[in-house]
Amino acid sequence: MLLRLLYRLVVRVFGWLVLLARGSASKEVEILVLRHEVAVLRRQVPQPRPARADRALPAWHRRLVKKKWTYPAKQGRPLISEEIRDLIVRLARENPRWGHRRIQGELLGLGYRMGEGTVRRVLAAAGLGPAPRRASPTWRQFLISQASGILACDFLHVDTVFLKRLYVLFVMEIETRRVHILGATANPTGAWTAQQARRLLTGLGERADRFRFLIRDRDGKFGRAFDEVLIGADVRVLKIPPRSPRANAFAERVVGTLRRECHDHLIIYGERHLRTLSPG
Template sequence: MRPHRLVTPGTLLTWHRRLARWTWRQPPGRSGRPPLPEGIVALTLRLAEENPTWGYVRIQGELRRPGHRVAATTIRRVLRRSGLPPAPQRTSQHTWHTFLRTHAHTLLTCDFMHMDTVFLKRLYVLFVVETKTRRVHVLGITTHPTGEWVAQLARILLIDLEDRARCFRFLIRDRDAKFTAALDAVFAGNDTTVIPTPPQRPRSNAFTEQWIHTAHAECTDRLLITAERHLRTALSEYAEHYNTG
């Protein structure tokens, strides 16, 4: 009978043991902590980017406010994976952005815009923007701007601002040659620190660049300017509308 057996008893036992193990096997357990939900990861990164002085423990405390319990070591891992360094180094990477946001209520920014008349005569407009409120002051218009002219208009601005002038601790300007030491001295007399923008970085003075774009698009590009007086009237009326809109 042995030659007619298809399998041996040992084979049947082996098959049975395998069947038993397969029947009662448990799915492998997951080791370590579960991954953070994407929403918490995004919130952690946002807190770190918008608050560069916050360390891991501070971010951990802020996450607990809406009920997210995350270990400080996990926060460190999340930031490191996204290329964000610890707080002191993160602060140095966001100096300009943080400065603008923190000191917006004490900031003035100034710049020139130009406009060509219908007779192709170029006019230069000096203006100042209050960063916090975006309020615009059109200081003057001329065909030949000079450092002395700019400084004189700055004196008039500070007089017009009256008591509010003392609120402004910083003035941002670019490195145009018409912004001379005389201008800096005028604001120094008001205890206002003048901060030149980095070379060839127009976005560092983005508030004035935005107003130039808006004023052209909504006002001067829709008119044929005939002369300096015409441009002064148009921009004065537009600035009043812009400031009260």
């Protein structure tokens, strides 16, 4: 078997040596004929099964091409040192109104040639956005700095044993985490929510002047009258973006706590029963 394989290889090698002495025109004609034969054979034999000697030639040719045309790997952009990264981030934080081009220019003045895209990527990796956004406080920074004057409200729905849904309106003081249960109803109309807003201001008494903002979602149950009562008391209503419960995270946390620690363990019979569990 081995001798037969060697014989076939030797025959083909001598055949290639003969081709070296032939002209280019005759070679091109033979290539066209061979291509035609290959096309005919592929139509007749969809999946050919070459012998070991037949597979040896293409394998040798692939190794030859791979060895011949192997180029060194291309070198990418040079890496940025940690010192330059820290300098870019420091310039952005100390100068929140500077954009990518301004920082690039300052780096050039300091002797560092840096592309604008590189500066942008470094700032993005550090969590720093464009200059106008960095100049204003984030939502988290706003909540921390103004916590003493912020209220957050939301609805908590409770399903009774008779498949009736009740809605509980509550308000939370962000700084102290104090929760005010304003009321519960099966039909929260705009007039009802406005009355609960008046009830909140009455309950706060003199402390109502401390609060400047109230955060709520865009639920239609609040209504315009609810906002007008608060605006009349110099309280600005901040509506969170659609489908963004995390923007009102404090109120969402109250909803989760009430469900896990109270309503999930009790069977609610009706509105009167719910009022006794949630005194307001």
